[in-house]
Amino acid sequence: MGKYFDMLMEDVRMREGLHACMNCGVCTGVCPAAEFYNYDPRQIVSIVQTRDDDAIEALLKSDTIWYCGECMSCRPRCPRGNTPGYVIQALRTLSQKLGFFVESEKGRQQLALKRIIGENILRTGYCLVPRLIKPELHPEQGTVWQWIYDNDREVYGQFSPVYMRHGAGALRRIDEESLDEIRRIFDVSGGSEMFETIEKHSDRKAREMGYEEGADQQYMMDVFCNNSNEHY
């Protein structure tokens, strides 16, 4: 009893985010995810507070913890000074460390986030760059984005003297020495280990689900695009 709770409490966000919840539900009232999904942050905090290993393990393997948008609207509203969003961050981190995230549809999406955003950080030093926002994967970006994407050098060139080149300015190419520093930071501080953990468990789950090549591009695109519509 309390094994997972103790693991969660190793995360400073749990110590900051959960003192004593009185279950008033103000967090749920203000939560954008609660309006959209079948989601109730009050209930999550309540489950975590029970310290019940079975209940917390079920949570770590569920879609539920992946619904939150981390807008943190809950934080200034809680009359007890709790932050359900921090509790969610700690739950998600633990779910990934233990490999439980692959047991839910929304959890499995972490592979797409790791491959799209994570790898881009190590490659370019940015979370996103224009070439990453492919119009076919982002129809909502509209006709103007398509025009920008098709003419990126001409458009960005008007606002930055160094688009995709070295120097100071918007969307400059970051120098190799700086990128090496970023990569070594990921190596020493657990970032690279997190990426490897996400890959390892995704590959295991992909094979279990019948993807013969494991967590290949097809699996990644399936977790990125498919929605069972059972979340509402």
Added chain:
Amino acid sequence: MMKRRSWQEYQKEIADDRYYYARSCIRQNFFPGSEKAFIDILQNDLGKDLLDDPKHSSCTGIGYHSDIVPLETIMTVVARQFSLMNEAGYENFVTSCITSFGIYCEVLSTWNEFPETEEKTRENLLKATGREFRKPASLAHTSDVMFHFRDQIAARAKHRLVNAVTGEPLKVVEHIGCHYAKIFPKSGIGGSEFPYVLAGMIESWGGEVVDYPERRHCCGFGFRNYLVQANRGYSIANSHKKLESMAPYKPDFIVANCPGCTMFLDKWQYAIAEMEGTTYGQNGHGIPVLTYEEMAGLVLGYNPWALGLQMHQVDVEPLLDKMGIEYDPAAKYLGRNGKYIGKPASAVVNCCPTDTIYDIRE
């Protein structure tokens, strides 16, 4: 007296000069003209010292809030940014992104609350890069700085946020962005309850702030809820809720603090119009959405296309016309040195799919 004291808690010291500028992944992707305008306004119009250091990187905040970048990692990335600032001889850190601003506030607060995390970060940074760091003397979002100089900008105004024909103040929806003050209310001007950073600019420059029921609701970014295609219903649903709520007040434009919010409130208007035929502005148009740099740039008389307003999906011309700003329609979609590079396909949000009002070949 009591009230006055409590309000003072939500005021914020903003440095007057010598800024170390950190760019934003989202702002430079979608609104590179805004970052250029911020630097131009600070350096050229106001004569301030600002360093645009090519060595800094993303804060990795989008990765952190997608839960793939651990807290220890992002704290070390932030420490590297501070180290670069120290190396360059600056101590006032200014960031161009609300997600980043929230990250810097969170990291500094975590180091303060849990000093062992600062020690560990110092150890990690030294091991990874050989660097040490000192914390900044001040931390501000770029909008804080713009707010700080709002009266100087008003004094140089070429245009005001006023309808040039009727003389009435323009009605402006301001959107603060959740991570500006909901996480650390005392780090934002006015806190999370009465955020005044954009409202202060709007009032100083002649506009009228629209209060509407969902004013403080999230734009719907939700990190993984937009970044993963399967989840985007969450994102559009939240923007839709805000747009439905603000439309009855007939805003002339929206101004947003956060580059992500600016982009979503612009792009989801396009998607809603394409999907349902619904538009929220006047005469069948969408509501133009500006960044605060663009708003300041228009007030100061910058050319709309030099500000990058052609990169918005919702046409801004109805707003330019109201403000009495002259612009060259034929120059809107040109490339560098006036090169013709085609133009975007038409969109329902800009009135109708066959709209050719701004066809530059005509």
